[in-house]
Amino acid sequence: MDERTAAFELIRMVNEYRVSQAISVAATLGIADHIKDGKRSATELASLTDTHPRALYRLMRALAAAGLFHEGEDELFSLTPLGGALRSDAEYSAAPWAAFVGRPYYRQAWSELLYSIQTGKNAFHHTHGKGVWEYRAEHPEESAIFDRAMAANSRGAAAAILAAYDFSPFPIIMDVGGGQGSLLAEVLAATPGSRGILFDQPHVVVRAASVMAAKGVADRCEIVGGDFFAALPARADAVLLKWILHDWDDETNVAILKNCRRAIHDGGKLLVFEAVLAPPNQGANAKFSDLNMLVAPDGQERTAEEFKSLLAKGGFEVTEIVEAGPRISIVEGRPA
Numbered sequence: 001m002d003e004r005t006a007a008f009e010l011i012r013m014v015n016e017y018r019v020s021q022a023i024s025v026a027a028t029l030g031i032a033d034h035i036k037d038g039k040r041s042a043t044e045l046a047s048l049t050d051t052h053p054r055a056l057y058r059l060m061r062a063l064a065a066a067g068l069f070h071e072g073e074d075e076l077f078s079l080t081p082l083g084g085a086l087r088s089d090a091e092y093s094a095a096p097w098a099a100f101v102g103r104p105y106y107r108q109a110w111s112e113l114l115y116s117i118q119t120g121k122n123a124f125h126h127t128h129g130k131g132v133w134e135y136r137a138e139h140p141e142e143s144a145i146f147d148r149a150m151a152a153n154s155r156g157a158a159a160a161i162l163a164a165y166d167f168s169p170f171p172i173i174m175d176v177g178g179g180q181g182s183l184l185a186e187v188l189a190a191t192p193g194s195r196g197i198l199f200d201q202p203h204v205v206v207r208a209a210s211v212m213a214a215k216g217v218a219d220r221c222e223i224v225g226g227d228f229f230a231a232l233p234a235r236a237d238a239v240l241l242k243w244i245l246h247d248w249d250d251e252t253n254v255a256i257l258k259n260c261r262r263a264i265h266d267g268g269k270l271l272v273f274e275a276v277l278a279p280p281n282q283g284a285n286a287k288f289s290d291l292n293m294l295v296a297p298d299g300q301e302r303t304a305e306e307f308k309s310l311l312a313k314g315g316f317e318v319t320e321i322v323e324a325g326p327r328i329s330i331v332e333g334r335p336a
């Protein structure tokens, strides 16, 4: 690549934040839902979304140029297959995540990445004076937006996880920090002989009953609100930790893992679902997620060796690491 091409390419990459924020706004406004059944003009869409017609037209034409929508000669907009993933009824809707990523409080933390790189400290705390979980507990709307994003992403991940791992040996499965229960609902639906316990913060699990009911597993799942740094509510044959360990540093994780250890029946398993960092020059997604962990929740992504060492400190021996897709691996452990 010559220098001029490299400069153009870098500038294109640097400007991608605009695409990201524009998609987030379209997701927040529910644009894809408004055009899924037929074309509409920006003026119609502006009236449906209570926005400024000309400004919305400019958003729509930019996103059409980026491939999410198609703008006809008549200035009517329709959905492309890419933009279709922003429909709220899409099986693996990207809209909840897109809406979350554009939230100002979260972007503000990312704008302090330089602070994190200079100090090694958490940008979110620097920006807001508290950690992400405390902030969301105090801002119910932000918590709801974040929880919806996690639930939607978990539905997508669940398909890959179920294809890669058999949960049927476990009579009782407890998802610790399981959010609104997306993963556990899918696991229980695929494992009719098992019962589940969903455990997360009280203000998060309040929205879980409808998720369980929608999957027809409500009668096999107990929903418990609490704090995973205190005791876990029950004992189980499998304890799931999905996208939990990457939120915290090693020392904090050891406290969570020790609680999980006490909650696992003899012969039971700990199942950690996380991205595993790839060797140098590969796996950009997990490596940028690692930066996100530095900026937002104050955690980190880990290599396979780092997971083995961390689980050992928490009382587990890693028995297997199964790649369930490009973005998620299953780290299976048994009590050591």
Ligand SMILES: C[S@@+](CC[C@H](N)C(=O)[O-])C[C@H]1O[C@@H](n2cnc3c(N)ncnc32)[C@H](O)[C@@H]1O
Pocket: 133, 150, 151, 154, 176, 177, 178, 179, 180, 183, 199, 200, 201, 204, 226, 227, 228, 229, 241, 242, 243, 244, 247
């Ligand atoms: C990154 S989200 C992952 C949610 C879910 N496991 C998933 O994969 O979609 C981390 C979860 O940890 C929960 N959490 C944070 N602190 C907690 C605590 N002290 N006790 C219980 N849950 C907590 C959050 O409410 C959130 O649902």
